Amino acid sequence: MRPAPEIEVVALEKTYPRPFWPWARARGRKEAARQALRGLSFEVRAGEVVALIGPNGAGKSTLLRILSGLLLPSAGTARVASRDVVRERPGCRREVGAALADDRGLSPRLTARQNLEFFAALYAVPRDEVPPRVHELAGALETRRLLDREVRTLSTGEKARVVLMRALLHRPRVLLLDEVTRSLDPGAARRVRTRLLSDAAARGAAVLFASHDLAEVEAVAHRVLLLDAGRLAATGAFAEVRPTAESVFAAVPKEED
Incomplete structure (x- = not known):
């Protein structure tokens, strides 16, 4: 009998309500509600690396935010590490390592090391295991020189590396990444993500990551979901997905100069 999937999404929907803008109503304008996810269903197994691709606005970030417990779905169900993301949200979030785009969860006046120690305590990582884990991740993510600097002094790319360390610190069963390496130079982004994904999959984590780098997706993903x-x-x-992906991306209207 096959084990239960680490990520299980069934008929998931998310609709953002119509925004209320007084100035728009005064001008007779009505903003429509926006449906970001429409009946989405899929699974991700332990040790599997799955890539999310699609044009901007396809629903990738919304999906990852629901799975990480930051957004509530409008309909359907989602389970992560055998827990319902709505009814069992606290337990679910303890099993997830999330590094999302534009993450602002680091304390700017603490050092990177102090931030990591704080989150390690939240995730109940044994105190004696924290220093070796930080050392190991700092080597993998090329961040040893950053550990004792205050986060407010770090560049966007350097903060992204610390966010990745935070996501991996408690060795989560499920790893969710949303374009978190886009602020790194291409070579560093590829080195970091390739190593992280292969290491996470090797220890049995389920990985779901969003990327616009199709060459990288081809190199590291076991399977692709096109939204x-x-x-x-x-x-x-x-x-198998590439022909459909090319037609979807080609159909996206280009902005005029």
């Missing part, structure tokens, strides 16, 4: 307007447009190996 288009909140729907699952295609799923499978990269070679």
Whole structure:
């Protein structure tokens, strides 16, 4: 009998309500509600690395925020590490390592090391295990020189590395990444993510990551989910999904100069 999937999404929907702008109402304008996810269903197994691709606005960030417990779905269900993301949110979040785009969860006046020690305590990492884990992750993410600097002095790319360390510190069963290495130079981003994904999968974590770098997706993902307007447009190996992905990206209107 196959074990239960680490991520299980069934008919998931998310609708953002119509915004209330007094100035728009005064001008007779009505902003429509926006449906970000439309009946999305898929699974991710332990040790599997799955990539989320799709144009901007396809629903990738919304999906990852629901799975990490930061957003509530409008309909459908999602389970992470065998826990419902709505009814069992605290337990679910303890099993997840999330590094999301524009993450602002670090305390700016604490050093990177102090931030990591704080989150290690929140995740109940044994105190004697924290220093070796920080040392190991700092080597993998090339951050040893940053550990004793205050976060407010770090560049955007340096903060992204610390956020990744925080996501991995408690060895989560599920790892969620949302374009978190986009602020790194291409070479560093590829080195960091390739090593992280392979290491996480090797210890049995389920990995779901969003990326616009199709070459990187082809190199590291076991499977690809293509989202288009909140729907699952295609799923499978990269070679199987690529033709549909190219047509979806080609159909996105380009902004005029």
